[in-house]
Amino acid sequence: MSPTPTAAAVVIPKQRTPETAGPIGPASPVGAPSRSRRFVTAGLVCSGLAVMLLGYLRIARANGTNADGAANALQAWDILHGNAFLAGWTLSDVSFFPTELIQYTLIELFSGLRPDVVHVAAASTYVLLIVFAALAARGDATGRAAWVRVGVVVAVMLVPQPHAGWSIVLNTPDHTGTGVPLLLTALLVDRRPALRRWWPLVVTAVLAVAQMGDPLAMYIGAIPLALVSAVRLVWSRRRAMVDAHLLVAAVASILLAHAAVKLIGLLGGYQVHPPIAEFTKLKDVPDHLDLLWRTVAVDYGAYFPYLGDDWTVLFSAAAAIKFALMLTALAATLVTIGRLLRRGGEPDRVAQWLAVAIVFNLAAYVASTQAGDMASARQVVAVLPFGAVLIARVLADRVRPSAVTRWVAGALAAVLIGAFAVQTALARPAPTEAAEVAAWLEQHDLHYGVGAYWASNTITVQTGGRVQVAPIVDEVPRAFHWESRREWFDPRRHDANFVVVDRELERYGTLSGVVLRLGAPIQQVDFTRWTVLVYDHDVLPYLPRHQLV
Structure with missing residues (x-):
C-alpha cells in the first residue's frame, strides 16, 4: 500500500486564467541572435x-x-x-x-x-x-x-x-x-550521405565533365582517386563499400569522358588535336x-x-x-x-x-x-x-x-x-595583342583577312567581329588548323584581302614567305611587331588546304 501524501507534499498546479494568461511559447526569441549572426556572417x-x-x-x-x-x-x-x-x-x-x-x-x-x-x-x-x-x-x-x-x-x-x-x-x-x-x-x-544512392553517379558525371574539358583531369583526378580507392578497398578495415563505389566511379568517368568526346566528333562537333606532350x-x-x-x-x-x-x-x-x-x-x-x-x-x-x-x-x-x-x-x-x-x-x-x-x-x-x-x-590594364593593328584595319575598311596566329583571333574579338582574321602558320603560310573553324578558309564564303605578319615569330609566316605564296601586295604598313600586307585579290585560294598540323 502506497503512503498517503501529506498536505505539504501535494502540489496543485496554478490554473491559467484570462488575467494571468500570457503569450504561449518561449518568453524570449532564443533563435533570433543565432539567425542574426548567420545573416551577418553570410553578408560578410x-x-x-x-x-x-x-x-x-x-x-x-x-x-x-x-x-x-x-x-x-x-x-x-x-x-x-x-x-x-x-x-x-x-x-x-x-x-x-x-x-x-x-x-x-x-x-x-x-x-x-x-x-x-x-x-x-x-x-x-x-x-x-x-x-x-x-x-x-x-x-x-x-x-x-x-x-x-x-x-x-x-x-x-x-x-x-x-x-x-x-x-x-x-x-x-x-x-x-x-x-x-x-x-x-x-x-x-x-x-x-546527402546524395544517398545517387552520389556515385554524380561523382562519375562531374569527373567525366572535368576530363572532357581537360585531359589532365584524368591524370590528377580520376586515376589518383581510383588508385587511392583500390588501396583503401584492400587494406582498410571499415566502409569498404564507399571505396568500391569511388573506384567504379573513377574508372567509369574515364570511359564516359572518352565516349562523350568521340560521340561529339561523330555527330559533327568539334575535333581536338592529340596531346602534344611526350x-x-x-x-x-x-x-x-x-x-x-x-x-x-x-x-x-x-x-x-x-x-x-x-x-x-x-x-x-x-x-x-x-x-x-x-x-x-x-x-x-x-x-x-x-x-x-x-x-x-x-x-x-x-x-x-x-x-x-x-x-x-x-x-x-x-x-x-x-x-x-x-x-x-x-x-x-x-x-x-x-x-x-x-x-x-x-x-x-x-x-x-x-x-x-x-x-x-x-x-x-x-x-x-x-x-x-x-x-x-x-595593377594596370594591358592592351590586347595587336590592338593597334585591329584599329587600323577597321579604320581602313579592311574586314576580312588572314594573319599570324597571335594576331588573328585577338583582332576578331577586339573589333567585336567587325574585322575577322583567320590564323595561318609556317614561314610560307598555310591555313592553321588550330583554334580555328574550317569555313574561315573557304573562298566561296569569304574574300580575304590582307595578311598580318608577325615579325617576331617567323613560324607563323615571314614577309618573304607570304610574298612567295601570295604574290606582291599593293600596300605594306609596319607596326611595332606586326606588318600588314594589303592585296587586290582574294588570298584564300592560294593557301594550301586546311589540314591537321
Missing part, C-alpha cells in the same frame, strides 16, 4: 567574395588578351548562336568543353563579344577555385575548426605571385580552372627537377627571384611559409597512406586522394616534354588549390588556440590583405 562572406572578384578582375586585366583566350571567346560566341557542339571547329589539345567554354558563353550572354570576357572569366574562375577549395577543406568540421580551415585556404590562395603568377592563375583557360570540378568532386565525396629523354630529367621546384614556387608566390625589391616583399615571407606548409602536409598525408598499407585504419580519404594527385601531377611534369620554361608553371597549377586543402585538413586542426597563435594569425592576415590591396592598386 559575400562582401569578401565581391571584393576578391573585383580585385582579381583588375589584376586579370593586367594580362592582355591573347589569341588563345580570344579563340575561347569566339567558340563561346558560336555556342551562344546555336553551334552547340562547335561543328567545324578544330580546337587545341585541350577543349575546355563543357567547362570554361560554358562559363564564357554565360558571360557573353550579358556582355557580348569583347576582350574583357577573358578577364571576367579568369577572375570568376579563380574566385570559384578558392570557394570550392575552402568548402573541400572544411570537410565535416564545424564551428571554430571549420572557420580555421577556410581561413587557411584563403590565406594560401589570396595573393598570387605578381606578374608571373598573374599570367598563370588569372589569364586564359590553361589548367587553372580544371581544379574547380575536381574540388567539387572532393566536396561530393565528403557529402555523400615522354622526355632521361638526360633531361635533372633539368626538369630543377625547373619543377621553381614553377611550383611561382604558383605559391614564393619564387624570390621574381619578387624584386619593391612592394612584393610584403608577402614574400608569408609565401615561403605556405609553400613549406604544403610540403609538410603532403609528406604527412603520404605517411598516412603508408600506415594504411601496414596496419589498416581510416585516415582522411579526400586528403589522401589530393596528395596522390599532387604526386602524379609533379611526376608527370618531370617525365614529360611540357617542362619547358617558367611559363610551364600552369602545368602544375593544381598543386596550389590541392595543397591549400591539404594544409587545412591535415595541419590546421593541430594548432591549438592561444594568444600567440591569434597574434600570429592576425599579423599574417594583415600582411596578406595588405599585399592583396597593393596588388590590385598597382
Whole structure:
C-alpha cells in the first residue's frame, strides 16, 4: 500500500486564467541572435567574395588578351548562336568543353563579344577555385575548426605571385580552372550521405565533365582517386563499400569522358588535336627537377627571384611559409597512406586522394616534354588549390588556440590583405595583342583577312567581329588548323584581302614567305611587331588546304 501524501507534499498546479494568461511559447526569441549572426556572417562572406572578384578582375586585366583566350571567346560566341557542339571547329589539345567554354558563353550572354570576357572569366574562375577549395577543406568540421580551415585556404590562395603568377592563375583557360570540378568532386565525396544512392553517379558525371574539358583531369583526378580507392578497398578495415563505389566511379568517368568526346566528333562537333606532350629523354630529367621546384614556387608566390625589391616583399615571407606548409602536409598525408598499407585504419580519404594527385601531377611534369620554361608553371597549377586543402585538413586542426597563435594569425592576415590591396592598386590594364593593328584595319575598311596566329583571333574579338582574321602558320603560310573553324578558309564564303605578319615569330609566316605564296601586295604598313600586307585579290585560294598540323 502506497503512503498517503501529506498536505505539504501535494502540489496543485496554478490554473491559467484570462488575467494571468500570457503569450504561449518561449518568453524570449532564443533563435533570433543565432539567425542574426548567420545573416551577418553570410553578408560578410559575400562582401569578401565581391571584393576578391573585383580585385582579381583588375589584376586579370593586367594580362592582355591573347589569341588563345580570344579563340575561347569566339567558340563561346558560336555556342551562344546555336553551334552547340562547335561543328567545324578544330580546337587545341585541350577543349575546355563543357567547362570554361560554358562559363564564357554565360558571360557573353550579358556582355557580348569583347576582350574583357577573358578577364571576367579568369577572375570568376579563380574566385570559384578558392570557394570550392575552402568548402573541400572544411570537410565535416564545424564551428571554430571549420572557420580555421577556410581561413587557411584563403590565406594560401589570396595573393598570387605578381606578374608571373598573374599570367598563370588569372589569364586564359590553361589548367587553372580544371581544379574547380575536381574540388567539387572532393566536396561530393565528403557529402555523400546527402546524395544517398545517387552520389556515385554524380561523382562519375562531374569527373567525366572535368576530363572532357581537360585531359589532365584524368591524370590528377580520376586515376589518383581510383588508385587511392583500390588501396583503401584492400587494406582498410571499415566502409569498404564507399571505396568500391569511388573506384567504379573513377574508372567509369574515364570511359564516359572518352565516349562523350568521340560521340561529339561523330555527330559533327568539334575535333581536338592529340596531346602534344611526350615522354622526355632521361638526360633531361635533372633539368626538369630543377625547373619543377621553381614553377611550383611561382604558383605559391614564393619564387624570390621574381619578387624584386619593391612592394612584393610584403608577402614574400608569408609565401615561403605556405609553400613549406604544403610540403609538410603532403609528406604527412603520404605517411598516412603508408600506415594504411601496414596496419589498416581510416585516415582522411579526400586528403589522401589530393596528395596522390599532387604526386602524379609533379611526376608527370618531370617525365614529360611540357617542362619547358617558367611559363610551364600552369602545368602544375593544381598543386596550389590541392595543397591549400591539404594544409587545412591535415595541419590546421593541430594548432591549438592561444594568444600567440591569434597574434600570429592576425599579423599574417594583415600582411596578406595588405599585399592583396597593393596588388590590385598597382595593377594596370594591358592592351590586347595587336590592338593597334585591329584599329587600323577597321579604320581602313579592311574586314576580312588572314594573319599570324597571335594576331588573328585577338583582332576578331577586339573589333567585336567587325574585322575577322583567320590564323595561318609556317614561314610560307598555310591555313592553321588550330583554334580555328574550317569555313574561315573557304573562298566561296569569304574574300580575304590582307595578311598580318608577325615579325617576331617567323613560324607563323615571314614577309618573304607570304610574298612567295601570295604574290606582291599593293600596300605594306609596319607596326611595332606586326606588318600588314594589303592585296587586290582574294588570298584564300592560294593557301594550301586546311589540314591537321
